[in-house]
Amino acid sequence: MATLLAIGTAKGLFLATSDDDRRTWEVSGPHHPQTSVYAVALDTRRATPRLLAGVTSSHFGPSVATSDDLGASWDEPDHAPVAFPADTGASLDRVWQLMPGGADEPDVVWAGTQPSALFRSTDGGRSFELVRALWDHPHRPHWQAGFGGQAVHTVLPHPRDPARVLVAMSTGGVYRSQDAGASWAPGNVGIRAAGLADEWPEFGQCVHKVARDAGNPERLYAQNHFGVYRSDDDGRTWSSIADGLPSDFGFPMVAHPARPGMVWTFPLVADVERFPTDHRCRVFRSADAGGKWEPLSVGLPEGPFYPAVLRDAMCADDATPGGVYFGTRSGEVYASRDEGDSWSQVAAHLPDVLCVRAAVV
Amino acid sequence: MLLPGPLRGEAGGASRLSVDAGGTLGAVLDELAADHPRLARRIRDERGELRRYVNVYVDGEDCRHSGGLATPVGEGAQVQVLPSVAGG
Numbered sequence: 001m002a003t004l005l006a007i008g009t010a011k012g013l014f015l016a017t018s019d020d021d022r023r024t025w026e027v028s029g030p031h032h033p034q035t036s037v038y039a040v041a042l043d044t045r046r047a048t049p050r051l052l053a054g055v056t057s058s059h060f061g062p063s064v065a066t067s068d069d070l071g072a073s074w075d076e077p078d079h080a081p082v083a084f085p086a087d088t089g090a091s092l093d094r095v096w097q098l099m100p101g102g103a104d105e106p107d108v109v110w111a112g113t114q115p116s117a118l119f120r121s122t123d124g125g126r127s128f129e130l131v132r133a134l135w136d137h138p139h140r141p142h143w144q145a146g147f148g149g150q151a152v153h154t155v156l157p158h159p160r161d162p163a164r165v166l167v168a169m170s171t172g173g174v175y176r177s178q179d180a181g182a183s184w185a186p187g188n189v190g191i192r193a194a195g196l197a198d199e200w201p202e203f204g205q206c207v208h209k210v211a212r213d214a215g216n217p218e219r220l221y222a223q224n225h226f227g228v229y230r231s232d233d234d235g236r237t238w239s240s241i242a243d244g245l246p247s248d249f250g251f252p253m254v255a256h257p258a259r260p261g262m263v264w265t266f267p268l269v270a271d272v273e274r275f276p277t278d279h280r281c282r283v284f285r286s287a288d289a290g291g292k293w294e295p296l297s298v299g300l301p302e303g304p305f306y307p308a309v310l311r312d313a314m315c316a317d318d319a320t321p322g323g324v325y326f327g328t329r330s331g332e333v334y335a336s337r338d339e340g341d342s343w344s345q346v347a348a349h350l351p352d353v354l355c356v357r358a359a360v361v
Numbered sequence: 362m363l364l365p366g367p368l369r370g371e372a373g374g375a376s377r378l379s380v381d382a383g384g385t386l387g388a389v390l391d392e393l394a395a396d397h398p399r400l401a402r403r404i405r406d407e408r409g410e411l412r413r414y415v416n417v418y419v420d421g422e423d424c425r426h427s428g429g430l431a432t433p434v435g436e437g438a439q440v441q442v443l444p445s446v447a448g449g
Contacts, residue, residue, distance in 0.1 A: 061412050
């Protein structure tokens with residue numbers, strides 16, 4: 001068995017493969033050169049794993065490409081895989097998130113986009129259809145653009161109930177559906193919107209990333225634009241788990257896919273100072289659902305460190321013990337094969353890393 | 362129609378295509394979409410608008426200065442697609 005690590009960058013997709021239980025890596029690429037790859041998915045539900053990449057050419061626009069041979073070749077359908085219907089008057093800027101659905105819906109893939117919208121595929125990601133109810137939501141005119149654009153950057157289908165799906169967007173907050181996308185309700189109670197006149201609005205929070213707990217699908221973790229939170233009721237209400245972190249600002253939030261209560265994040269000082277806290281390269285891990293946090297830095301650079309880690313540039317794999325990965329805006333990628341206890345460099349000198357995803361293939 | 366290097370892969374490697382349509386640039390691009398849909402959507406978005414950093418010249422004239430998609434395209438006209446000098 002090999003482990004595949006897909007690395008989406010500002011100038012293409014790189015694929016790192018390890019055949020020795022993640023000790024060493026061979027990196028290929030760039031695939032889709034000169035495109036920004038904000039979203040990548042490794043869909044291991046299929047008999048043959050499918051790679052999906054959301055690629056955007058600054059000249060020639062966005063698309064979604066798929067590969068059924070682990071990246072050796074890529075295909076795009078003739079039609080635009082993700083496109084806004086004519087009556088919306090909108091056009092796709094980029095795909096920010098590609099998320100396979102639950103195990104019982106092996107052909108369902110979700111796509112979160114800029115402008116903020118959700119699309120659903122029922123053919124494994126070859127073609128997508130706009131989820132109308134979220135696009136038509138009365139709140140949509142009030143959603144704002146974050147610094148990176150106005151986008152649905154997180155899609156979390158419920159692992160056991162296909163009717164339930166959660167999205168998060170910058171800037172708009174968390175929205176939940178319990179009827180397969182037919183209706184949507186905001187889920188931001190308890191998330192503070194720092195800087196707004198009303199700091200506890202129904203929606204409008206700048207949620208940076210949400211992750212779902214491995215053991216309890218009702219339990220979610222969120223890294224907000226100031227604030228780190230946990231929900232124990234499927235996103236209805238949130239409470240702070242920032243105590244013990246050196247900062248409550250940052251972008252990624254990754255949950256262990258198999259170990260309940262374990263999450264990782266990469267704090268930055270603040271929105272006006274987007275450097276790692278103490279200018280050190282450290283991942284922070286909690287093993288008790290955010291009760292306590294510990295810094296992890298064995299094997300990571302020891303000197304002053306300034307690059308940030310973007311919201312999708314950290315991930316976990318599905319191996320045992322669990323692997324954790326992150327990439328930086330300075331093009332370095334690090335991997336841990338022991339849940340973060342120790343790290344090694346997978347690649348360096350790549351373009352800015354926008355996203356990473358890893359799986360045993 | 363003259364294609365830049367990055368788009369030739371969507372035209373079987375060809376640098377030139379003959380498009381049997383006329384009247385306006387929009388009609389030419391509609392015809393192109395029928396035969397080469399992936400190529401066409403790299404030039405125009407799903408609203409049918411030219412992508413911001415794609416320039417199209419009709420007989421040497423930037424269409425953005427000569428009527429956009431309504432730019433007249435006569436028989437034998439040369440339509441050249443050129444990516445903007447942009448990016449980093």
